Amino acid sequence: MDRFRISARRLLAAVAVLGLLPALAGAPAALAAPADPGPATSGPHEAWELLAKAQVDECFDGIGMAYPPGPPCASGQAKVNQSYLWGITRAGKDLWFGTGANVNCLTSGRNLRNTTPNLNEDWVCEYGESQIAKRNPTLPPTLGDHRPPRIYTYDTRAERLTEKTGLIREASTDDANRLTTTAGIRAAGTHRGVAFVGGPALGESINLFAFDTDTGGFLGSVNLPAYGNIRHFVVADGELYAGVGVGANGGNRGHVLRWTGSKTDPFRFAVVADLPAQAADLTVHAGRIFVTTWPGDSDDTLSAPAPAVEDPTPGFAAVWMSPLLFVGDPGLTTADAGSWQQVWNVSSYEPDPVVARAYALGGLASYGGYLFWGTMHVPLKATTVHLAAYPPKNEAGVRATVQNTQRAISVFQGRNLGTPWQNVELLYGAVELPAFDPAANGGTGAWRAASTGYTPKHGTSGMGNPYNNYTWKMVVAGGKLFVGTMDWSYISKELGQQTAARLDLPGATAATLAAAPALGATPGVSAAPPPRPDPVYGADLFAFLGPNRPAEVVNNTGLGNYLNYGVRNMVSDGSTVYLGMANPMNLRTDPDDDVPEGGWELLKINAWRY
Structure with missing residues (x-):
């Protein structure tokens, strides 16, 4: 019996192995490129264009070894560290x-406490063995793979990429230090001649950098210790707003900030919303700002007792609505901070209260009179929380928990939100989902199919793909709503055995763990895994051609590179959609092999062609 009492730390390590952040300890284990990445599906007018891509920026010669000179790399192998095009915004013809x-590596280290170096054919995470960590003894091993982010503009008319990172380094020692300690440029926004780019710092704060969009010059930087994360900006009724989180990685609570500065005094903000969780994304709809939230978590949640069902609001991902923007003073003010209204949260759909606490919400957009939004699911997070809250008594119980806690993305639309006539519809999701009854079977518990209270209008969870785990971004262009996802099928393969070993589970459980995403596609409650569908590698991009029509697949293989596992961000000029891709395969750098290259990509598509 004791072998199934899995510790929180081991569960976190298991997420690192099986989920987004694999940790393949010991000898290198190849995650070889597939001979066939799967049956691609694309729209009738497939026409995207690669505008820019991350370049090799380092040479690697083994974990813990000195980095050879280069690039070009006369010894060792080429490596590309810059993996995500994270924050992006548009100012006229220029993208920032x-x-x-x-x-x-950073997420696995900082959030999952994994510090065991791992190496395979696709990527390496060195943690405390990296030369960066060795040269900086005060840097925690979890941050050993940190490299400073880079900042660019792309002129869409001249088709020219210009790097702006050097302007920050050359401005002052303080500016250079802020850049060095920024974990990534997660957010970007522009307004009144100023472009902001910024992200979480290595401590519990955020760093912001400001540029003049008219001249391209650098205006300065600031560290804001009151906040721990920043994800998105939005312009609403002529004012610029940003969503932030408080505490480490924004995990304590959230705010919406209104920019009250200027080009000559850029770093002035006012708090106009107090939220119980950090803001994930923001959009304007029906004369208000709507925000999705990402609840915080920590190691403590893995050993906490099951949450009470009576009060589902605190700690659950939710959609929040601001007061009307045009009532009283123009825009939102500090007086509005306590007047936001929660109009929906995930407990109204997810019947299992433990699983519900593992949800987050992601992209949202106003389209055709409706607000659209989607869910976010860190792979196996719900499984780890549930195993700790209700430890199974045997191997069959472990397999049942793995199967019944899997969730792919669900997509909703709503109108008349916050009124007596509010109507929320499920577009992609499930009629029933498994829920655990701890009182069943004399207190040993049992899984039962439970109603979600919804019937999907268009299709199943994951928009037909059980590996779609993040609804990362939505944007409207060309009269259509585009939805970009993360598809983790490529990095989930061949990891069942490693995960079973990490959890000290019998080998027979490995098949269940390896098939975890496919298990989430079925609402069954038995411990026997269904047949695993063939994965299709690469991020998925969908387009709704009308608010009451099902989404069409634009592409489901990473838009020309199946190592692009996510459409991390999108912006539009009305007719063209610009996409920032996530691709952490830092060792895939050989242009002459039959595998595409790793590192971020900037692409564009013509919205009118779909």
């Missing part, structure tokens, strides 16, 4: 964006 380096 920033990157994040080795994001999978």
